[in-house]
């Protein structure tokens with residue numbers, strides 16, 4: 001299937017290379033398709049601009065040569081000021097380098113340079129047992145660990161055509177929605193902080209901490225690492241469901257009170273509105289995913305459009321907004337957070353008193369496949385190919401942050417320099433899963 | 437551990453050297469009211485020039501090595517480096533991966549090591565107490 005047809009009938013997801021060829025992933029009719037092209041050849045990025053970063057990575061890491069790969073923009077002009085920030089920043093954040101080209105206060109063009117967190121995780125795992133690598137996969141990025149672990153588990157399970165029991169699936173859903181919830185509450189706080197509203201951050205940190213403690217009680221880790229495993233879920237501590245649910249209800253009520261303060265704050269909302277507008281067309285052209293897409297009028301949500309686990313049975317209500325500004329992204333995240341709390345509640349109802357079995361034994365065998373999970377920032381895609389002994393031959397991660405970063409720079413164009421923290425934090429993307 | 441609240445003040449600069457972000461969750465949590473590290477006089481500052489303590493996370497990546505050394509060397513003496521998390525102390529998931537080092541702590545001569553993946557905020561605060569104690573020794577102060 002040519003890429004153009006894939007984009008027309010479905011959506012392009014991203015691309016990567018291995019020693020032999022290039023792989024272009026797309027979603028068609030709810031399934032991930034892998035279109036393979038020869039190692040060297042024509043760049044696809046000229047036609048599909050979202051692929052420019054994927055193809056540049058192929059060139060850098062696999063020495064592939066591509067004709068027509070778009071070059072970096074050279075920005076020059078009278079009256080333009082250029083300044084560089086990073087990789088060391090002032091906050092408790094990851095390293096990236098931003099080059100601002102501004103005319104007066106307005107940003108004409110912003111370049112983001114990444115790779116400071118590049119550890120070489122994909123090549124590090126090559127040759128290792130694929131099942132044992134789940135522990136490492138959970139640690140590629142701490143902000144979307146559950147979503148990535150779930151994608152990884154589903155790929156390994158697909159090699160065996162292994163079915164996961166209903167109780168474990170509901171527990172996985174609770175776990176994944178808790179991950180979304182703790183991320184989104186933090187994102188509301190940092191967006192507020194980006195506009196100088198310190199109270200918002202402090203209150204969000206208080207609520208996030210309560211999520212972290214619930215996570216630890218339910219799944220044994222404050223940020224849910226190693227909960228979703230190949231073959232099931234480690235939820236042996238999901239026993240005291242009554243107490244957990246009542247704490248979650250109290251937490252939900254406090255989240256709502258916090259949101260009333262936030263959204264009722266007139267000055268804050270006026271700072272949020274019309275800042276960092278990401279137009280729908282740009283979002284689509286660059287393959288935006290997650291809340292970044294849905295705040296610009298898109299609808300795609302992996303849970304609804306390429307359903308997995310029990311999401312077909314308890315389907316999430318999509319959160320959308322249309323202005324594409326900071327206010328829209330914050331609103332979408334809050335609506336999703338509330339929806340996560342509802343999904344958790346329904347999943348607990350469905351679960352009832354059923355015990356959650358220990359994970360089934362999964363042996364690493366030969367296979368090739370991809371899976372996609374809706375993480376807090378959007379589609380978390382993972383491709384894996386293993387050899388006859390079940391060792392990793394090629395593992396590739398396409399994270400939601402990787403897809404969305406080019407959009408942050410575009411959303412900044414025409415905005416004032418001091419609004420960068422605000423606009424950036426309204427996306428609040430990770431670096432670790434993009435840099436890998 | 438320092439005795440009375442506010443009898444010590446530490447300016448802390450935090451540096452990510454290839455962390456997965458998990459450790460940053462917990463450093464951020466120091467600002468949550470449940471922990472509030474400012475009650476001990478510990479505050480995150482914006483520049484290494486303002487800092488007494490450098491907290492570092494991650495195995496160290498090739499791309500961060502020079503900026504990390506420059507950041508540490510920009511700090512005034514006496515200064516102290518605290519390695520936060522298993523990756524930074526050399527036992528974590530990504531130590532010695534292809535483009536990673538054996539721990540940011542080792543490379544930056546950390547004197548305090550806080551294990552955990554990630555360490556809890558309480559553990560990080562204990563590490564900061566230890567850093568405060570070592571800085572006092574270095575400055576010849578008694579408490």
Ligand code: SF4
Pocket residue numbers: 139142454455456457458459493494520521522523524528529530552553554555
């Ligand atoms: S110690 Fe654990 S949480 Fe911290 S950076 Fe390493 S893998 Fe992530």
